[in-house]
Amino acid sequence: MANLAKHVQVAVGVITRNDQFFVCRRRAHQHQGNKWEFPGGKIDLDESPEHALRRELSEEIGIIARAYFHLLNLDFSYPDKKVSLHVFVVSDFSGEAYGAEGQESKWVGFNDLLSLDFPDANRTIIEKLALIRG
Numbered sequence: 001m002a003n004l005a006k007h008v009q010v011a012v013g014v015i016t017r018n019d020q021f022f023v024c025r026r027r028a029h030q031h032q033g034n035k036w037e038f039p040g041g042k043i044d045l046d047e048s049p050e051h052a053l054r055r056e057l058s059e060e061i062g063i064i065a066r067a068y069f070h071l072l073n074l075d076f077s078y079p080d081k082k083v084s085l086h087v088f089v090v091s092d093f094s095g096e097a098y099g100a101e102g103q104e105s106k107w108v109g110f111n112d113l114l115s116l117d118f119p120d121a122n123r124t125i126i127e128k129l130a131l132i133r134g
């Protein structure tokens with residue numbers, strides 16, 4: 001039987017304001033530990049990607065997403081896990097974004113996204129962001 005725990009559906013939020021992007025650092029013990037990430041997390045069974053996005057952003061960074069659009073869906077295989085990322089750009093929110101689970105976090109400019117150590121799947125996300133920024 002397939003090991004479903006090794007293929008996860010994930011909602012990811014690219015939080016943007018004034019041409020800056022909010023990124024968090026994954027904990028050492030997590031999959032892809034210590035890498036930077038766009039906040040988000042696993043989509044529950046019978047949950048929509050949009051609902052998971054709003055829930056995870058509230059839990060992880062303390063914001064209420066008000067305006068967002070779907071950027072892309074992306075399947076990626078790591079040696080130990082497959083992920084399907086449902087990526088949204090969040091352009092308006094209420095609350096002040098912070099590491100609500102104690103994780104390191106920061107606002108960075110687009111050029112900083114190019115040099116941060118993200119999981120390999122994120123290359124495609126950042127390329128698409130570059131395209132839509134023109």
Ligand SMILES: Nc1nc2c([nH]c(=O)n2[C@H]2C[C@H](O)[C@@H](COP(=O)(O)OP(=O)(O)OP(=O)(O)O)O2)c(=O)[nH]1
Nearest residue numbers: 010012031032037038039040041042083119121122
């Ligand atoms: N949130 C997020 N996850 C990413 C990104 N890029 C990437 O490959 N991933 C992968 C890493 C993980 O395998 C998966 C996210 O799942 P997760 O384990 O962090 O989910 P979760 O927030 O529900 O966390 P947990 O409580 O189960 O630790 O997606 C990204 O930019 N943001």
Ligand SMILES: [Mg+2]
Nearest residue numbers: 039040041042
């Ligand atoms: Mg998470």
